[in-house]
Amino acid sequence: MTTYAAPVKDMQFVLNDVLQISKYSNLPGFSEATDDVVEAILEEGAKLAANVLHPLNHIGDEEGCTRHDDASVTTPTGFKDAYKTFSEGGWQGLSFDPAYGGQGLPYILSIAVNEMVSSANMAFGMYPGLAMGAALAIHAHGDDAQKQTYLPKMVTGEWGGTMNLTEPHCGTDLGLLRTKAVPQPDGSYKISGQKIWISAGEHDLTDNIIHLVLARIEGAPEGVKGISLFVAPKFLVNEDGSLGARNGVQCGGLESKMGIHGNATCVMNYDEATGWLIGEENKGLKAMFTMMNEARLGVAVQGLAISEVAYQNASEFARDRVQGRSLTGPKAPDKAADPIIVHPDVRRMLMDQRATIEGGRAWMYWSALQADMHHKSEDEETRVRADDILGLMTPVLKAYLTEKGFWHASTAQQVLGGSGYTAEWGLEQFVRDARIAMIYEGTNGVQALDLVGRKLPKDGGRAIMAFFAEIDAFVNDNQGNEELKPYLDGLDAAKADVQEATQWFMANAMQNPDNAGAGSMDYLHMVALLCLAHGWAQLAKAALERKAAGDADDFFANKLITGRYFLERILPDVKAHLAKLKAGADSMMALPAEAF
């Protein structure tokens, strides 16, 4: 069966050496995040992940959730106790607003903890993850009374939360949604309709579940301009905060799905459920995007997290399993065969994972720091710039890290050979679990379109220019650092290719917008590789500094080897993507639909 040990040292290296979060002590919450607080949080998180959550991962997969005749849902054995430990440990409110009981620590720390939770038990992590997304949307768009009613109990983890968007006939295209909301004299609404694929829609972990639901107010315009956001708790809340009547929303069934069996994916039936408007009428989509963007970052973390846990189990197997001899002569002559880690192609699989995980973590955490700066900086220019970059990064992180999460889980499975295909070894679960992350919260194709169609042209390309400027500044600041030169050269070359692709879009997408759509996924990969190159340049710089300071820990030398592997064996894909992108839409779109 699988094991998981949170990569605390790697996380600390990124937080302390690479991003140097102590530099941000002027921001609220950061001054409390001293080195020892960070260390304590990561180490306690690691214990929770290894001792409480990961042991339930396989059980969750095997048992799945059960819906009963009364529409209640039971989570797998052990989930309820584990959730109690999680919420009582204060993990849910780690970076939430202290005004509602949160600890107000940096968001970047909660991302590190999320990584651990998702590595240990992705299906479990979705329960608090969805609740946090709902809480953030209420925090951003709810009125004071709503915040006071729901947030304190959501922040402690006593109450859960969900987001209800998808209907049978519409997922990506929410303009088609039909769930309706009828205004009542008391200011509430009666909500009716069916929502599907609602993660954590019903379960036995919390006393109440706060559903956020998109619906159309009677008489509202068609399309996305007539959508409003509502809060509809499972149990109505009395004025004194106690639970009142059961609301008219029920789990109509559980989806039978490929993975994340431990999470209840529900059909939710709204039958005149009482709900209250969140934010303005017909502005529901905008409010929902607060949750969605948060959720997309959470899904990106899932991709990274599954890569990490799969990699850990594959490398453990590769060090233990003996089979065949090294091409350069026996490495374990005392044994019947060498451990398979001596075989270059096994190394290739492990190094591909490792280089993407380590670079990806630097990139993910750096992006999380933008979120902190956006929300907390007192300087407006900094806030805007951080928001621009985070907006640009969100679809790229989501699509790239989840694609790699799936591929790495599969690669890890491949390292195990036949054992990887059996349920007993647990790797195949990672593959099945990881697969959903490429789909939900907007498929990866939708992310690519968001990048190219929305984030790139927004404000005259301000975001991508800010990112290019960031890279230029890094390259300029480190000119003359000979050991860093391969990274700077790699960054420069990749940036030039991304610029060329951007210019190609500018020249060709106006006359035919399909030229942008056709290149969107290649462009997304190019930006992702540039971001990884940026992450690796930062990692290498920090590792070189530690070495120069006399730190003899192999950890730093190993970072530089892995970084070199990234430059040599992963970054070259940028050029192939550029060549494909510049082919344009013609051959992609020419076939008549009926020819497929």
Add this chain to the structure above:
Amino acid sequence: MTTYAAPVKDMQFVLNDVLQISKYSNLPGFSEATDDVVEAILEEGAKLAANVLHPLNHIGDEEGCTRHDDASVTTPTGFKDAYKTFSEGGWQGLSFDPAYGGQGLPYILSIAVNEMVSSANMAFGMYPGLAMGAALAIHAHGDDAQKQTYLPKMVTGEWGGTMNLTEPHCGTDLGLLRTKAVPQPDGSYKISGQKIWISAGEHDLTDNIIHLVLARIEGAPEGVKGISLFVAPKFLVNEDGSLGARNGVQCGGLESKMGIHGNATCVMNYDEATGWLIGEENKGLKAMFTMMNEARLGVAVQGLAISEVAYQNASEFARDRVQGRSLTGPKAPDKAADPIIVHPDVRRMLMDQRATIEGGRAWMYWSALQADMHHKSEDEETRVRADDILGLMTPVLKAYLTEKGFWHASTAQQVLGGSGYTAEWGLEQFVRDARIAMIYEGTNGVQALDLVGRKLPKDGGRAIMAFFAEIDAFVNDNQGNEELKPYLDGLDAAKADVQEATQWFMANAMQNPDNAGAGSMDYLHMVALLCLAHGWAQLAKAALERKAAGDADDFFANKLITGRYFLERILPDVKAHLAKLKAGADSMMALPAEAF
């Protein structure tokens, strides 16, 4: 639920127009394979696949196989009847030696039928597939009495067959195997040991199962030089051909695995089972490779087959599902939204699959034709050359087409969005089923090593040079054909890159063999892309000829669009692989094992 319609027109185009199999009527069996016979076989095969086998695909996945207390195994509902239809239809002996009841038709035809069977129901197809591999090994290495005893009933499908290689501590490295064979006075052996992951090891489809088993004769040398091949039937066969006593080989358990649930993957316990030597003592590995090479081609076909059926279901969904509007304005203004096939990124996913499937089919069938020439040509030079090329192609076909089979199944799933993740739609089963093909019959990494370490240097590089010569001949023969020029240029450029990679190995692998291992998977992909380019050049040439002859069927124009897509959007990866390969082994191998 999924559907499948065999791509008969595509298959006929490859067989008749591209490969022009009628030109080979001098070879045994080919003269019988007239156009109308080929058409009849493909159409009957298509009916079998669509009406008998595919309807059982999902049932097979849901039910799986059941082992009973008496060690017997029951296949899923309907498999037994379907198998009866399959064997009574004479499908098992389609291309088998007529001396043992086969129809002696070209192997290339049986590959086309295999593709249909594997698309329709991969788990089902493994029962006759494994039996055919065993029959071919007995045919190649058994003595006359053994052939007479086993082959006629295996060829009708009355008896099944298996290959028993893997043991708990050894899969790839068969030199470690421990199953022992003790010689008996009557010339038989008593075989004892445990084999695992034995596909179709025990089931209720046939009256008898003929196991081929690798074991070590008492006193034989250690390692691969002491391995012999034995035949050990489930029921001993009396002199008159009737079934005798139950042999001492039993299914000890079924593996719980990610997919192919309809196939019984067995632990097989040999407890003094009676077996007879096949071929020479201690030459078992060589004999097993007859089966293995055959099996690897069969697995390559599985990769292609899963790509095809997944693609069909994804494209059907993409034409039906409406969601969002085209970037270039509404295409279905009468509907609430456009079918998602208008979106470039959905097209990209479908075209990636389609271009690889069509090019891959041309390549696969062309390789199968080499097998026919190898076995049947009267000209020794032709036989040797065909065997060289087939030997070179086998690992490349196996690894590339199975990797793409998995990736395409996942891509097809992606086209369906959330529906793709649910069991109800069936796409996720394709992903789980396809995954095994990258692992069994030698993992894809082992294929890459076979290519670079064995097939490439063998006979001074004769095989790759023969393949290059084939490409040069094609390019030269078609000089001046302006419409074909992009294909010829693509072929030439890809060939030059593969040559450069080959030379890099020659210059760098001697000093450090890990340089070959480190580049083996990139090299395999480069060769595969060159083969696809070769396949596409042949497809395009045939399509242009049909168009020039006045055939106005869109089929031919569509081939050329898809071919152009291949050149523009898939072939560019060759250069990225070359760049990675030339990075060598250093950064891949530098980390100490304990750092992983």
